[in-house]
Amino acid sequence: MLSDKGFNVHLVTITDTIGYAFKAHLLNLGLYKNKRNDFLNKMRRLQIVKTYLKVQEIDVVLDFRMRKSVLKELIVQKFLYRKAKPVYMVRSSNLDYYFPKSSRFTRKLFETKPICVLTEGIKTSIEDQFKLKNITVIPNAIDLKKYKENYAIPSPIERRYILASGRLVPGVKQFDKLIAAYAESELPQANIDLRILGVGETLDALKALAKKMGLEKQVVFEGFVKDPEPYVANALYTVLCSKFEGFPRVILESLACGTPVVATDCPTGPAEILDGTNGILVPHNDFKVLILAMNRLAFNEGLRKQFKASCRSSICKFEAAKISTRWQHYLNQVYELY
Template sequence: MLDFRFRKSAVKEYFVKKLLYRNFKPVYMVRSSNLEYYFPKNEAATRLLFKNDPVCVLTERMKKQVEQRFGLQRVHVIPNSVQVAHRKSIKSKTFKNQYIVTAGRLYDHKQFDKLIAAYAESELPEMNIDLRILGQGPELNRLQKQVEKLQLNDRIHFEGFVKKPEAYFAGALFFAFCSKFEGFPRVILESLACGTPVVSTDCPTGPAELLDGTNGILVPHQDFKAFKDALNQLAKDEDLLQNYRDNAKASIARYDHQEVNKLWKAFIESLKEK
């Protein structure tokens, strides 16, 4: 059984283990670098509760965080996956103007406000390159007011929930991302699988594992001047943009469904040996 729950209460987890999990051991899934979502703050209690249990994280950096902070030893890395090898051709979404795209739930920690500000300060509006934001969430009204204040309603477009965002990814010049924290952002994977480069901040964790210098630009975490400069650079340098496009799909071949399924099979076999 894979346990994806938030596990903030040591007392609750004690009783869950004693009552619900008394006859089998679950695999505890950790999907974000913000470990407070998945383990009680009391590190001693966490160590005692989970010391003999398998934990599955998304990146090597997350593995190191869990091991160093809580002293857990059975931590395994299995990343998110995406279809790369046999991906069908995608009809690109096109508009009057070229555009860059971003996507995700409109939550505060996704920092869409920072992305909007960086876009507004960049040269992209003057270059007739729009910003299209895919997703819904509680920050929508605040973000719309920010755009109105910047007088960029004709440049920044809120697309809402999009069932098949790949068409937007494929049609964009590049994907922009500046979340405060992540686990292993699937939207970056999806963008690269569509052959679309990425500009991202180096948030913990995920972007650094996906952007290797051949498929996009990675800037320091929370450095929004560098982020703005990267937007300008990639929008203006057609050769660099094309080079990143040419490399995008191949750069994430190891995250193809078939490859990640092999990791899952090996992991499941290792559990049988315990």
């Protein structure tokens, strides 16, 4: 998006894992990481980045790292960012990912620095918890032109299904609770499957849970799917019941495919996207109400059609052309903050 706006973009990855196409010059730090990942190796990689920033004459850094350690942040700010202008990105409502627990040290490290977040809710949380300022809200974007109105059903899928997507890691997406809710719903008896896209460390445990509930044939794990649009577009709906979020692209991508969403009102994101015309929002972690909503949307074809008719138009305000213009203005303002 930024490349299309004329910015000279460089992508620095910490791990040697590239899953998607991108428009940027790439510095893959994962190639320089040894098995021990010891202090000297970390300092070597830090020096590589510092040299890269200087040689490439990079002036603004969008910093997506997790920033829990005060000591590490002192090193990064004093050593790495002496010349560059960092913007500290916050992509989740779980602030423990992005700031040290000490409010005093967090204020000291970030009180004069620009911070960019996804939602007004995240902005308010940072202001309340750390008393920080210079916080700008720019949501995730979606390029609707890249999504077709119709996609062929992925072979060999023959039965109806609902869809969930995300990394299979403990405690975030709550896939275990989703499987339990699906088991209590009316969907299994109606031969409506639950298909899950994603990989992660809890995959085996989730498969075992589905088998324990007698649903090993109806809870289908598709693994990593590089182009998920056909799966999304042909689902009855997408379901999300995360413990917390930022501004979930899963919801944006589902609506872009014309597929409505059932989601819990977790902090933050779903409430900013689901407006009553494109899906059902239920109270956070209220799985009894979630089950009712899952049943309702699965068996009310008229409601699904009503939601589908509004899915794409409901997210026009997040269109990439509009969000990229906001980024352009913001990056120009960053110079004034330093």
